[in-house]
Amino acid sequence: MKRILLLCACILACGQLIAQTVRITGKVLDINTKDPIQGATVRIDGTHFGSLTDSTGKFICKVAKGNFTLEVSWIGYNKLVKSFSMNDTAVLIELTPSVQALQEVAVVAYAPQKRENLTASNVMIRGVATAPVAEMRSDYIGTPVSRDEFAAIKENRYRFVQQQPLSTFSSDVDKASFSLVRNMLNMGNIPGKDAVRVEELINYFEYDYPQPAGDAPVAIQADMAQCPWNPAHQLVRIGIQGKTIPIDNLPASNLVFLIDVSGSMSGANRLPLVKQAFRLLVKQLRPQDRVSIVVYAGAAGLSLPSTPGNNKDAILGAIDRLEAGGSTAGGAGIQLAYATAKEHFIKGGNNRVILATDGDFNVGISDVGELERLIEKEREGNVYLSVLGFGMGNYKDNRLETLADKGNGHYAYIDNFDEARRTFTTEFGGTLFTIAKDVKLQVEFNPAKVQAYRLVGYENRLLENEDFNDDKKDAGEMGSGHSVTALYELVPPGVKLEGPNVDPLKYQATEAPVIRSDEVLTVKVRYKHPEGGASKLLAHSLKGGPRTVGESPESFRLAVAAAQFGMLLRKSEYAGKSSYAGALALLGGLKGADAEGYRGQLVKMIKQAMALEDIARKD
Incomplete structure (x- = not known):
């Protein structure tokens, strides 16, 4: 009986406590940039109740009726303790950056955290009954767990030339993985393995390949050096350079800006950054170009009818008026954008939809397969799709990469x-x-020179060998001035290949044939003109032996450093003797111009990763 009375008393007390609390919402911003701060801890002073800010800087928690005090903190900012009255049900908090604070907390804050550790970060609320932070209910929590999505990558393994002399893959000029990795490192996080596509880290840089000669839109080159992470192996770099066409000579553009204005795009690194990006593009437009703007949230709509490129005030005004709010009718938006592009189609021109989103399609056509079929159908009519991704926390990289791939566009x-x-x-x-569209590469290896090979990256771009000559098979595109770089790690004959292996073949020749040629491999490229149906073939053979890495061109060493960095981030079983220090040493010896600072960014990212992993080991 006493237990029952005690239980009733507890229930009554809890009910009274709940009745005496109010729900407050708030937002945490950087005081200088007004950018939202994700992951900031907001604690009700004097208690263990609190919340974490989501990707838009928002938080939700409950406080006792009456005055309350919030304690807010985050890496690199001065802690703020501020009192509010019971009338402040929506509060704005601005944190001041502090270099000293960043230095003091970096040693522990950058270490990988479990969810319970994240929710227990230093945050407090006055006037509410206490409870362990690890037991905080979901209605006290913002959105502390990332819902970013990346496609799984299974690394390429070694292939024996006697069994598989051909390697075939689609070109890839996307660079999204590099900036995704950079953003994660800047936030103090070690990127997940599947966020790291090594080929995109390599292809972020320009390598000064010679321009194509004659009428061909692309040219091939190849060179070789000793493999720095496995000195018994060799490393081949294959470069495909696209012809640079002066802007004045480019065909007229019929562009449709397809902009996600749903609620998930409200953060400063989303729609406001989208506006800045498109303002830059508008400034490049010519009188012969045209722009339409389609927006989508709960529904899709035409925000700007097709407008000549020299009417920049009208286009910029339409961009400036965009605001975020609502759900995401992504599928309906894409349908309207394609219909608008076809209505103003320019024959022989550049007809393109440019999608800007965080990838959170949740209304309308949300099935990836259905979206792919729609986009594949439209590309046959020479309306292409380029994709720009923004924001983190609910980012759908896997979906956006696929859409751009199917749409013959850049991601x-x-x-x-x-x-x-x-x-x-x-x-x-x-x-x-x-x-050039449907650009495919096929490499044939000379078994007298190469025992086995491994393509570094391009796991999601591999093709069947017979796809190379099949003009119906879709492949990657190349834009004006774009280049494609691929690295192959080669195992020479007689060098023991470490790791798991297949048994010797019983019915096939096991001895490498004697081939009287000094060719190591032959690279073949097939491509189509943007509106052409039949592909054309180019070929280039690599002869001679490897140099040391120190004797190789600076651009070769840059590609190798980027590859090592990617393999280390992925914890690749093929990384061999790779090290962050080794990658930095390769970059430190480069003397060429770095006008845009891209090489400097890579150096910074490597140092960030070194520090984060060192902290993780010590934690």
Whole structure:
């Protein structure tokens, strides 16, 4: 009986406590940039109740009726303790950056955290009954757990030339993984393995390949050096360079900006950054170009009818008026964008939809397969789709990469204004204007020179060997001035291949044939002109032996450093003797110009990863 009375008393007390609390919402911003701060801890002073801010800087918690005090903190900012009255049900908190605070907390804050540790970060609320932070209910929590999605990558393994002499894959000029990795490192997080696509880290850089000669829109080159992470092996670099066409000579553009204005795009690194990016693009437009704007949230709508490129005030005004709110009718938006593009189709021109989103399609056509079929159908009519990704926390990289791939377009992740400038100013022609489509590469290895090989990256771009000559098989595109770089790790004959292996073949020849040729391999490239149906073939053979890495061109060493960095982030079983220090040493010896600072960014990212992993080991 006493237990029952005690239980009733507890229930009554809890009911009274709940009745005496109010729900408050708030937002935490950087006081200088007004950017939202994700992951900030907001604690009700004097208790263990609190919340974490989501990707838009928002938080929700319950406080006792009456005055209350919030304690707010985050890495690199001064802690703020501020009192509010019971009338403040929506509060705004601005944190001041502090270099000293960042230095003091970096040693522990960058370490990988479990969910319970994250929810227990230093946050407090006065006037509510106490409870362990690990037991905080979900209605006290913002959105502390990331819902970013990346496609799983299974690394390429070694292939024996006697069994598989051909390696075939689609070109890839996307660079999204580099800026995704950069953004994660800047936030103090070690990227997940599947966020790291090594080929996109390699292809973020320009390598000064010679321009194509004659009428061909692309040219092939290849060179070889000793493999730095496995000195018994060799490393071959294959470069495909697209012809650079002056902007004035590019065909007229019929562009449709398809902009996600749903509620998930409200953060400062989303719709406001989208606006900045498209403003940069508008400044590049010519009188012969045209722009339409389609927006989608709970429904899709035409925000700007097709407008000539020299009417910049009208286009910029329509961009400036965009605001975020609502759900995400992504499928309906894509349908309206394609219909608008076809209505104003320019024969022989650049007809393209440019999608800007965080990838959170949740209304309308949300099935990836259905979206793919729609986009594949429209590309046959020479209306292409480029994709720009923004934001983190609910980012759907896997979906956006697939849509751009199916749409014969470029995929980029825009994490800051500089990346927007690169995409729409520095590389304007390459981003928007296709000079060759369905670009496929096939490499044939000479068994007298190569025992086994491994393609570094491109796992989601592999093709069947017979796809190379099949003009119905879709492949990657190349824009004006774009280049494609691929690395192969080669195992020479007689060198023991470490790791799991297949048994010797019983019915096939096991001895390498004697081939009287000094060719190591032959690279073949098939491509189509943007509106052409039949592919054309180019071929190039690599002869001679490897040099040391120190004797190789600076651009070769840059590619190798980027590859090592990617393999280390992925914890690759093929990384061999790779090290962050080794990658930095390769970059430190480069003397060439780095006008845009891209190489400097790679150095910074490597140092960040070194520090984060060192902290994780000590934790």
